[in-house]
Amino acid sequence: MVRTPGHILLSLLVSAALISADAQAEEKGTLTFTVENDVVSGQDRHYTNGLRLAYVTAPVEPNAFERLFTGEDTVVRRSFAGSQQIFTGEDITIANPSDDDHPYAGYLFGEYALLTEDDGKWQLFTLEAGVVGPSALGEDTQNWFHRSLNFYEAQGWDRQLEDEFALNIAYDWKGRSIANGKLGGLDMELTPVAGASFGNVAVNARGGAMWRMGPNLKPNFGPARIRPSLTGSGHFAREDSWFLFAGIEGRVVAHDLFIDGSLFQDGPSADKKAFVADAQAGVVFDFGGAQLSWTMVARSKRYEVQERGDVFGALSISVKM
Incomplete structure (x- = not known):
């Protein structure tokens, strides 16, 4: 039986129930x-799929x-999460991609994070650990999904990164708004964001800004995403509301495992771009104890022979529990 991300991440639901016992009762x-x-953009290449299941506790007493x-x-x-990401070459119908094409890779990992809020400023300290390579089940997941929908299978998985333990730390910061305004009865704000990552998965520094517009805006880290991204936390204020958002982030990249290949063993690689930018826009709806967010992301070229940038969508569903 092929183990899909659903099988792998289902156990986190049990963990989330146990974790919630540690949270304070008032939230x-x-x-x-x-x-x-x-x-959603009609493509099937590079960063082609990501799945993430995360639980953010109510406020806790720090240890x-x-x-x-x-x-x-x-x-x-505190935040606990499990994720899988899948990366492929430019054309998944080619069995023998060129040596300078994007490597194939699966990445299966868990996260522990500390989310802090202080006077309108947010910080997120994250430790992630997992495996890159065949054991991450990227090939199994992609081809199982394609078969389920009667799509063709990806042919280039023989050029995937080998098994390797992955360890990374990350820091994300969102400051207080640097500009505020009104449009009719809607609030608007512009907030700066910054961060850095270090480990054998990614070494980068990043910065950007997030714009939001909606009725009675509450402090928010942004909609949930999977790195690299304008990171969101998953936490939201419980109310009936909505907001539109847009943002941009630039990353100076010293190492990207999914482009550069492994630091410790020979394998496929490509020549990366030292600077990568993301632009995103979307909408968030809050329904009391639930939140739905939709994001469209445009990402610049990540490696030298890449012909064009990438576009993908992100959907998040959150519930209070």
Whole structure:
């Protein structure tokens, strides 16, 4: 039997129930499922699919280690997640891609993160660990899904990265709004974002800005996404509301495992671009104890012989529990 991401991530639902017992009773935690895929743009290449199941607790009392990252008035939440990402070459119908094409890869990983909120500023400290390579089940997942829909199978998986343990740390920051305005009865704000990642998966530094518009805007880290991205947390204020958003982020890239290949073993690789930019826009709807978000993302070229940038969509569904 092929183990799909559904089988793998289902166990996190049980973990989420146990984690919620640690949260304070006055506010519920948030369970979020996120899927990212490029089918909405009519393409099937490069970063082609991502799945993520995450649970963010209600505010908790930080332990001794977590206090190193918090202040006296900081609101602290913990996040636990499991994700899978799939990367392919330019043309998945070709069995023998060129040596300078994007490597094929699957990435299966778990995350522990600390989400802090203090006077309108947000921080996210993340530790992720997992496996890149055949054990991440990228080939199984993609071809199982394609067979289910009577699509052709990807032919280039013989050129995938070999099994390798993956470990990365990341820091994301969102500041207070630097510009505010009104349009009729709608609030508008512009907030700066920044971050960095370090490990054998990704080494980069990033910065950008996020614009939001909606009625009675509440502080928010943004809709849930899967890195690399304008990161969201999954947490949201419980109310009936909505907002539109748009943002841009630039990344200076020192290492990208899915382009450069492994730091420790020989294998497929391509010549990466040292600077990558994302532009995104979308809408978020809050329904009391649930949230639905839709994001369209345009990403610039990530490697030298890439003919054009990529476009993909991200859908997140969150519920309080």
